[in-house]
Amino acid sequence: MTQPLAYINPEAKLAHNVVVEPFTVIHKNVEIGEGTWIGSNVTIFPGARIGKNCKIFPGAVIAAIPQDLKFGGEDTYAIIGDNTTIRECATVNRGTIDKYKTEIGKNCLLMAYVHVAHDCLIGDNCIIANNVQMGGHVEVADYARLGGSCSIHQFVKIGRHVMVSGGSLIRKDVPPFTKSGREPLSYAGVNSIGLRRSGFSDEQIANIQETYRFVYLKGLNNLDALEQIEINLPASSERDEILNFIRNSERGIMKGLS
Template sequence: MANIHPTALVDPAAELDSTVSIGPYSIVGPDVKIGPGTSVGPHCVIEGHTTIGSDNRIFQFVSLGAINQDKKYQGEPCELVIGDRNTVREFSTYHIGTVQGGGVTRLGDDNWMMAYTHLAHDCVVGNHTIFANNAQIAGHVVVGDWVILGAYTCVHQFVRIGAHGMTAMGSVLLADQPPFVMSEGHPAGARSMNFEGLRRRGFSAERIGAVKAMHKALYREGRTLDDAREQIAGLVQRFPEGAGDVQMMLDFLAATTPQRGIVR
């Protein structure tokens, strides 16, 4: 049997692993599935079609799986899916998806989500990210692996943030942020690349050299986005170890629309 506090309200239809713990006064709905080793603190509400993986730690006063804040939503059975080994701190709110956005809001693995973070409908967050206090992302936002959002960062709907990027405290992202970029401001502008973060993750000198060259092509030579992409594509010959990083950048830029653009 799961370790459920006597004051918690857990629907008999919910699927809880025997190693799950549910704190006082928490509520778990009938369409919820929670995997092994996950702990849910007191006064949490987990509802809707919500699936939570293993070894997550969910602190008090968290709301997961509530209906989205999209006025088009008509009660369709959309989902919230949370992976493994995530920490979700107090007063965070993560909503289910919408039919128009694919039906699923998704949080990956090994993410560190601080207090008051918000994932709106149809957001997709990768792995190993850090959302500092009050980081808020609107609907349909995509966040790559290893991204760090500074406290009070706000991200406009449909914006994409590439892997290994970072925002400063209070940033407002209105455009796509390519991989590796560090931004700050209201609206946010690109300031540098996340070189220190890459070193800490074991990037070789050659891979970091490729990132520096991509930064120069995008932001230091006055190129159009198409010209920058052509310049970046040629970096594979100069930096063979960075071929994967270059391709990731090219794939990201290829999906950027003229209407959205990238942070500048």
């Protein structure tokens, strides 16, 4: 159902049961899946690929060109997964030649005034609170929870099932399963409540906690901590995910509590 005061380019592809409210503008080269609702005063630029049963609230801008002076007009995309909600005045820029896409996964909530810059990759089931600002090329893994007004430096990676305190300046990578806060951003324990809500067993959580004791609580540098973890702790998917994340971190991981 399209209101007569909305503008939809004839080349845009809208599936059955898409609702577009008045004063919204949808450009060409846009695809929107079934059951999605587009509120008033939304602007959707070329390159947007919006999934099924999404909700885009008033004032949001999807797939605007990157705020990157190196952008050369290449054909890129802003992809939004099924069942994702984007609240008022959030902005999602499309990609550049680096990844050719900015992508938000399924079942996510981006609250008001969130900015997702070019080439960011956000996983499934993430909650990004009000006014979180992401630089380009940021990666946020599944089930992350980012508190309001966090600012995320470009190229930062944030692991699965993390909880970051509101107002944080995120300059370093945030390993999976952790809580973090303070300034500079620091380890504040394992996100045990979030893990239990996601079905992790007490044994799994205890193993994660023991892994992070080597990383953050024994006074070891990262190389020694990783070596000791492999020697002393049995292999598990969670242990190996932590090891691989730290080994592959290009910016370095957040600090421990001092």
